[in-house]
Amino acid sequence: MFKWQSLYPLLLLVLGIITYFITLRYKIRTSSRSKEEILEEFFEKELEASQVVRGTLPQELFIPINTEAIPASPDVELESLYQKVLTIGKLPMVNLKEKSNRDLKKLYGINHLDTLITYEKNYDTFIDILIKYGTILNEKNYTEAAQLTLEYALDYGCDRSRPYFILAELYSKQKNTTRLTRLKVLAQTKLLTSPYLSKVLHHIDELQETCK
Template sequence: MHFILPYFIIILVVIQLLLKKSDNSQQNKIKQFWEREQKANATRKQDISNLNYVKWDDSLPLKEDNRTLSDILDNNNEALASYEAIMSLKGKQMINLTEYSNTDLKLKYGVANLETLTEYEDNYTSLIMNIATLGHILMEQEDTKDAAAYLEFGIRSGSDIRSNYADLKNIYTNEGNNSGLSNLKRYAELIKSVNKDTIMHILDEA
């Protein structure tokens, strides 16, 4: 027993040192966070007029002059809701800010712009989610031309929604559109969210 005791004491000492180190590291992280947050809250308002806002696509298929699209929307409430949500965003500012935290945004553009930028990002999120939904339904209804038009707008807008890429891949594959498939991969490479690897895997699958 007296041979085991020294080893036990050594183990306890090591554990205490590791816990102390971990505690100090955590305290430093908390301190750095609040220092950064304090600096962010003191950052003055910056000009946000020239940011990379989503450019509306005036060539999107419209219900009013597209019989096929109109028939689908009239018979599918989910598709109609997504279509109307997309159209309601025309003329509104939309921007992809998924790579930034609120603290990042305040440091970069000033605390006074946070509410405005959050609104613009919410508009963007609504856009890409509803595009993915509408595009998927149109594809299922075999209206691939209109589906591709909306899904391509989503991709150009920086969407990182997996179904947006998967559905376009299916359309391009069935059409033998190799240039479209190549473009999909180029856009996927630009994704900065955690969905990038999954999307690249989807596109690489045979």
């Protein structure tokens, strides 16, 4: 006589497989709906931000550059680069790296978005040239001028790793542990916008050990 009990394991296996596929299909559908909802929410927020119009940009948004504080070129070969620093330093600039385009539209208005993008490009160009100027000063052994120039770059919110590396080396040679520590703290605050600064932190740790 045939015993149905012998089919129980097989029936349980089949039932388990069916349940698995039903659950999987449900999750896929739920996931798809979630993606659609997320996408819809995204476009709604973008549309909302794109309808914001603001008045004049607030003055505190701009970065005031004191070009007179930047060390003058001590070398004829660096004069043209120094003049570029001065010229670009007079342009309006902002540093809004931590804000998205949507944030900018909501805070300052869609009517100012292109202008803000231009001003941020001015800032990036200024920082790049300032770093280049300071780097060459250092290579030519104009140490004091190089240090001041690169420190100004950091004062203006620079998150590039090169000035940090150069300044760390200069402070280490000076056995200036206080400035090394300050440099490390500053680098830590910039990790969000520049993850590469983690290498700087590691390098500073090594230099601090040698300064003990």
